[in-house]
Amino acid sequence: MKKRTLTAITRAVSPGLADCELTHLARQKIDVAKAIADALSDFRPLKFIQPPATIEGGDVMRVDRTLYAGLSGRTNREGASQLRKIVEPHNYRVETIETAGCLHLKTGCVYLGHQTILSLIFESDD
Numbered sequence: 001m002k003k004r005t006l007t008a009i010t011r012a013v014s015p016g017l018a019d020c021e022l023t024h025l026a027r028q029k030i031d032v033a034k035a036i037a038d039a040l041s042d043f044r045p046l047k048f049i050q051p052p053a054t055i056e057g058g059d060v061m062r063v064d065r066t067l068y069a070g071l072s073g074r075t076n077r078e079g080a081s082q083l084r085k086i087v088e089p090h091n092y093r094v095e096t097i098e099t100a101g102c103l104h105l106k107t108g109c110v111y112l113g114h115q116t117i118l119s120l121i122f123e124s125d126d
Contacts (some may be wrong), residue, residue: 047086057077060103063111067094072106 037046049055056074060067060083067087069080077096084094102108102120109119 039057042047049079049082051092052076053078053082056081056105059099061109061111062115063104063115067092068097068105069094069101070097070108072099074104 014063031054040046053092054074054076055069057069059072059075061070067083069075069083071077071080080094080096087094097105099105099108109117
């Protein structure tokens with residue numbers, strides 16, 4: 001079986017904010033994430049979500065100056081709370097949304113622009 005490695009995905013949330021998502025498919029040293037953080041720190045100050053908080057990039061959707069954080073198996077209330085403390089000084093707000101029937105918030109909906117969100121409706125078989 002091929003050994004899986006960790007992957008760090010960095011993306012710009014806005015011109016003033018960026019986030020780095022670390023997906024570890026196998027528990028290994030976080031050298032790659034550290035290298036990315038070191039490179040980004042030359043351009044802007046970095047903030048990190050601290051355990052036991054968790055936040056997954058697929059659970060965060062930006063609509064103008066609001067970040068919607070979907071509460072899922074990979075994003076908890078503490079993660080959303082820490083995100084709120086990081087972004088509020090930059091005039092962003094964070095709203096939490098309970099996710100059900102989908103893996104991540106952005107699995108179930110997408111922001112199309114112009115104040116329009118396309119959402120899937122998941123029905124339970126129960």
